[in-house]
Amino acid sequence: MYKKLQVQQNNLLAAMPSELLMCLKPHLELKSLSLGQVLAESGGLMRYVYFPTNSIVSLLYVLENGASAEISVIGNDGVVGISQYMGGGSSLNRAVVQSAGQAYCMLSRRLKNEFDRNPVLQDLLLRYAQSLMAQMSQRAVCNRHHTIVQQLCRWLLGELDRLPNNEVKMTQEIISNMLGVRREGVTDAAGKLQQAGIIEYSRGRIRVLDRAKLQAMSCECYAVVKQESDRLLPQVQPCQMALELDSHQAEPWMYSAAR
Amino acid sequence: MYKKLQVQQNNLLAAMPSELLMCLKPHLELKSLSLGQVLAESGGLMRYVYFPTNSIVSLLYVLENGASAEISVIGNDGVVGISQYMGGGSSLNRAVVQSAGQAYCMLSRRLKNEFDRNPVLQDLLLRYAQSLMAQMSQRAVCNRHHTIVQQLCRWLLGELDRLPNNEVKMTQEIISNMLGVRREGVTDAAGKLQQAGIIEYSRGRIRVLDRAKLQAMSCECYAVVKQESDRLLPQVQPCQMALELDSHQAEPWMYSAAR
DNA sequence: GCATCTGTGTGCCATAGCGAACACAAACTT
DNA sequence: AAGTTTGTGTTCGCTATGGCACACAGATGC
Numbered sequence: 042m043y044k045k046l047q048v049q050q051n052n053l054l055a056a057m058p059s060e061l062l063m064c065l066k067p068h069l070e071l072k073s074l075s076l077g078q079v080l081a082e083s084g085g086l087m088r089y090v091y092f093p094t095n096s097i098v099s100l101l102y103v104l105e106n107g108a109s110a111e112i113s114v115i116g117n118d119g120v121v122g123i124s125q126y127m128g129g130g131s132s133l134n135r136a137v138v139q140s141a142g143q144a145y146c147m148l149s150r151r152l153k154n155e156f157d158r159n160p161v162l163q164d165l166l167l168r169y170a171q172s173l174m175a176q177m178s179q180r181a182v183c184n185r186h187h188t189i190v191q192q193l194c195r196w197l198l199g200e201l202d203r204l205p206n207n208e209v210k211m212t213q214e215i216i217s218n219m220l221g222v223r224r225e226g227v228t229d230a231a232g233k234l235q236q237a238g239i240i241e242y243s244r245g246r247i248r249v250l251d252r253a254k255l256q257a258m259s260c261e262c263y264a265v266v267k268q269e270s271d272r273l274l275p276q277v278q279p280c281q282m283a284l285e286l287d288s289h290q291a292e293p294w295m296y297s298a299a300r
Numbered sequence: 301m302y303k304k305l306q307v308q309q310n311n312l313l314a315a316m317p318s319e320l321l322m323c324l325k326p327h328l329e330l331k332s333l334s335l336g337q338v339l340a341e342s343g344g345l346m347r348y349v350y351f352p353t354n355s356i357v358s359l360l361y362v363l364e365n366g367a368s369a370e371i372s373v374i375g376n377d378g379v380v381g382i383s384q385y386m387g388g389g390s391s392l393n394r395a396v397v398q399s400a401g402q403a404y405c406m407l408s409r410r411l412k413n414e415f416d417r418n419p420v421l422q423d424l425l426l427r428y429a430q431s432l433m434a435q436m437s438q439r440a441v442c443n444r445h446h447t448i449v450q451q452l453c454r455w456l457l458g459e460l461d462r463l464p465n466n467e468v469k470m471t472q473e474i475i476s477n478m479l480g481v482r483r484e485g486v487t488d489a490a491g492k493l494q495q496a497g498i499i500e501y502s503r504g505r506i507r508v509l510d511r512a513k514l515q516a517m518s519c520e521c522y523a524v525v526k527q528e529s530d531r532l533l534p535q536v537q538p539c540q541m542a543l544e545l546d547s548h549q550a551e552p553w554m555y556s557a558a559r
Numbered sequence: 560g561c562a563t564c565t566g567t568g569t570g571c572c573a574t575a576g577c578g579a580a581c582a583c584a585a586a587c588t589t
Numbered sequence: 590a591a592g593t594t595t596g597t598g599t600t601c602g603c604t605a606t607g608g609c610a611c612a613c614a615g616a617t618g619c
Contacts, residue, residue: 102441105520110444112437128423129430129532133524134437157419164387167426171388174433178371178393181439182361185369185480188605212566221444223607228567244566244615261364265392273388447575471596482577487597503585503596 050094051145052118053169056274061162064155069145074098074138080121081136089146090122096142097203099219100134110184110221111196113176114139116203118270123170125149126156139219140200140210168273175269179262184221187260190230192220194259197240201249202267212245234258309353310404311377312428315533320421323414328404333357333397339380340395348405349381355401356462358478359393369443369480370455372435373398375462377529382429384408385415398478399459399469427532434528438521443480446519449489451479453518456499456508461526466508493517 049055054062054069074080074096081087083103091098097116103109112134115121121144124132156163183192196219200209213231217224231247234240239254240247249255256263308314313321313328333339333355340346342362350357356375362368371393374380380403383391415422442451455478459468472486479486490506493499498513499506508514515522 100437102437104441104445108441108445110441112440124430127426127430129427132430133434133528160416167386168388170429170433171383171386171391174429174436175392177433177436177440178359178361181371181436181443182363182367182369182480184440184443186363186367214566221441224567225569225608226606228569229606232568242567269392473596483597484578484599485576487599488576491598501597 047094050117051092051120052274053120053165054092054145056165058161061155061159064159065147065152068147068151070147071143072146073143074141076138076141078138079135080138081132081134083133083135084131086131087122087125087149090120090125090149090152091144091146092120093117093144093203094142095205096138096144097140097200098144099137099139100132101137101219102134108221109218110180111219112180113173114199114203115173118203118274119169119173120166122149122152123166123173126153126166127170139215140204165274172270172273175266175273179266183260183262187262189220189222189226190233190258191260192222193227193230193234194255195263196220197247197249197255198252198259198263201252207249207252209247209249210245211247306353309376310351310379311533312379312424313351313404315424317420320414320418323418324406324411327406327410329406330402331405332402333400335397335400337397338394339397340391340393342392342394343390345390346381346384346408349379349384349408349411350403350405351379352376352403352462353401354464355397355403356399356459357403358396358398359391360396360477361393367480368477369439370478371439372432373458373462374432377462377533378428378432379425381408381411382425382432385412385425386429398474399463424533431529431532434525434532438525442519442521446521448479448481448485449492449517450519451481452486452489452493453514454522455479456506456514457511457518457522460508460511466511468506468508469504470506471504 054065057065069092071094072091074091074093080089080091080098093116095117097114098121099114100112100121101109102112115136121136124130126149156166183195187195193216196216197209200211201207213227214224217227220227231240231242234255235242237254237258239251239258240249242248313324316324328351330353331350333350333352339348339350339357352375354376356373357380358373359371359380360368361371374395380395383389385408415425442454446454452475455475456468459470460466472490473483476483476486490499490501493514494501496513496517498510498517499508501507
């Protein structure tokens, strides 16, 4: 019962030289992540780190009053739990599964051990950390200067890059938590995009019809961050696998505290 | 002509065990940084990294249209140029000297070399990188959810922590570039704080009279980030040296592109 | 088939922050 | 001492977004 692991499905894993991968493989396990699952709480320890394949995880910063904002997105391009190898142990961000799917997971401790010993792994993971920082700083400016429509476009593009198809399964309510705006704001923005024929949506399902136009209406942030990520991690490729979605429900409290 | 270096003036340096410090010391040089000096351009390489003592450096993200926002502040608690040891080489942020003073500087390459060889140094610098990330993610939420007054308070507190006295030398125009808001917005907020007897200011000089009240009016962000930094880097202490300010002028273009 | 829940549409008002224009006074220059 | 530059105060209108309340329709369950 030795399962064949298709580690190519995660770009960080795929970018590792085979000796290194041999080292890690015995410790990797493919797990299913369900929608809304919380992989890490703000300030909490993580026993495991996760390399998503077809799942998507959001790092959220949740304020005392329950308001929130997405700080970065992690899909098949990255790993959830960088504070585990950076040495801090925990971070201020909550990690929530935003799109159900699978991820290779591994004991944090093992990754840290290997990280400390292997310069190649170190370089790779630190570059990834840097690309996360690029995302974070972009969020800060974007939140300050760009409109909801622009941000929705940027956000959708980020999702598309991490999904096998052009269909984002997400209610406007949840999107609003990601963007840190009102649900009505999202309804409004999504309405505009739909009228422009760029997307088509109904009840928790957004289909992107015209990616080019979406990019045109997005703020510069998407392109800038994408380019920086590509620079830092040359091998990133679009996700090609089939997507299996659970029908698990996300509880509101997973995204924001009680109001 | 061997100058005695008071490396305790920078907390990262001060936190290093003495063997390590012995290693680095020959390569450290104390330099004066003048107001508005650009230490790193977005996407540009850095020949040197800087450990500020009594100077303060801002990391800014500047948009295509010239609008900007401060992503994080670096004073005697940190180092400018983390992308140099993280392996990315450059970052998306511009590093601008915001408060003139001095910094220990060192060839990036040397720091990277030592970083790769010395686990203690590595741990220290990676923890610092993590505390920067905490700052960044806080900025993102703060920009989204908090008022200008709250943010001004938070920002002033951050400055105070890195200054030897309670006087921030900075025009409202420049502060507005940091917060990513209009100058008038800052005038307004500062006016309110002055009326409340919390600060006192005139023409590029803000004196903080009541730090406690300032903290009370600030958003939670200040405290959260401070606490996280303290957790990650236990030894941080307030800056005690005398501050020598140059009278160099900052040109507007250092903060934001031509409009 | 009926009740219920959940996701979306809409309208109304309040307000924070933007853009622009301009007045004024402190500081610097000569 | 006079002119110039620089930093701040103020005003007016505008827009994006927030808060709230509620209607409505697709989905789900009994």
